[in-house]
Every structure is written in structure tokens, then in C-alpha cells.
Amino acid sequence: MAMSPRKRARVSRGIQYVVLALLVLAAVLLADWATIREQFFQIDIIAGMLPEVLTVALKNTVLYTACGFTFGLVLGLVLALMRLSSVGPYRWIATGFIEFFRGLPALVVFIALSVGVPIAFPGREVPGGVLGIATVALGLVGGAYMAETIRAGIQAVPKGQLEAARSLGMSHSRAMLSIVIPQAFRIILPPLTNELILLTKDSSLVYLLGYTASSVELAAFGREVLNQENNFTPLIVISVCYLFITVPLAIVVRRMEARAERAR
Secondary structure, three states: OOOOHHHHHHHHHHHHHHHHHHHHHHHHHHOOHHHHHHHHOOHHHHHHHOOHHHHHHHHHHHHHHHHHHHHHHHHHHHHHHHHOOOOHHHHHHHHHHHHHHHHOOHHHHHHHHHHHHHHHOOOOOOOOHHHHHHHHHHHHHHHHHHHHHHHHHHHHOOHHHHHHHHHOOOOHHHHHHHHHHHHHHHHHHHHHHHHHHHHHHHHHHHHHHOOOOOOOOHHHHHHHHHHHHOOOHHHHHHHHHHHHHHHHHHHHHHHHHHHHHHHO
């Protein structure tokens, strides 16, 4: 007798659970736990990384990310408004900028700002040292992506909102700033938070700029300790530090998406 769709679904789920359990069991039985502990979980190395990994490296990673995101958000808003402008040259400039920096790896942007600027403009460099270059590099790459996100959010706001504001005597600029853009940002908060997570990971490219004891970020700090100790424990430590940043942000994104879904 043929099984009902519900019974077939239960059987399929049961098989998947069994396969998953077998894979986990195989991993547990085949792994060399003594070597894993020795190479990835050395307590003395973890203790030696504290408190600098938190008070310096983690702090700098958050600082670079926050500055880059702020710069990118402002730049993205300007580019989004240019993309929506009725003035052709503004649209062309914004489109070219967005496509250019969306197509470039962040690695290339970091190298261009740290090496290319002094070559192209002798005697000049991006102000602010490591923080300045990190802010501009992360902001340029993040701003190109955020511009499209913001543009989509603005276009998602019903046109009647703008028309109603204009009928009350508001100028187009004031209506955009007071009515449309605030609503657009409520719509795009989840993807903007995702972009913040991506910038957090891209901040690891700051190591290309060189660093001092006070400007080191997580990836460079972990690499330095790894080279000194010849052990993979530092990678676990900095991975946990990155998770301290990204996991709460991911939880915030899920909650905002769930709230937006309920609002619909």
C-alpha cells in the first residue's frame, strides 16, 4: 500500500536524521582528539593572548568597521540619491562609481589607497594613517553596495507618500529627507546589517597596511601569535572574537526580518 505524503515526509526526515547522526559519530570516532587539543586549544597560549586580544585587537577591529560603515553609509546615501536623480550626469557618475567598486576586490582598494595614492600624488597620502585608509577603503567598497540597497529601499516606499508630502507644500528635497528616506531605512535595516557583518570580516585586510602594537586588528594579531607559537590556537581565539561581533548582529537581522514579516 502506497504511503501518504505525510508518512513519506516523516520517513524522509528520519533517514536524514540517521545519516546526520552517522556522520557525526564517524567524525567523533575518527578524529585525533589529542592532536586537536594540542594544536587548537592550548590554554597557555590563550592566556598569553589576553587581555590584548580584547582590549587592542578586538577594539581596533570594531573601530575600523564602525568608521568604514559610517563613511560607506553616508556615501551610499549620496550615491543612491544621485542614481535616482533626474540629472543625467549624476546618474552616470553614480552608476559608474557603483559598478567600479562593486567589481573590485576590497584587497585591491586597500593596496591602491596605501601604495597607489603616494605614487600618483607624491608627498601626499590618505590622512589618518591606518585608521584613515581603513575607513576610506571599507567605506568605498561598502558604500557601493549600500547605495544599491538604499536605492531599492527608497523605490520600495509607495509613491503616494511623496505625492502626499508634496501636496502639503513640502519641497521635493524636504519630502525625501523627512518622509521617504526614514521609511526606506526601516525597510533596508536587515540588508544594511548584513553589510556591516561583511565589513567586519573585510577589516582583516588592514594587515596589508602594516601595523603597530596599538593599531593591530584581530587577523594580524592572531597571525603574529601563530607565527611565534607555531600553533593554531590563535586562529580559534580570533575566530571566537569575530563571532562575538557577527553573531549578535545576525540575531538582530533575524529579529528585524521577523518583525517586518509580522508587520506585513
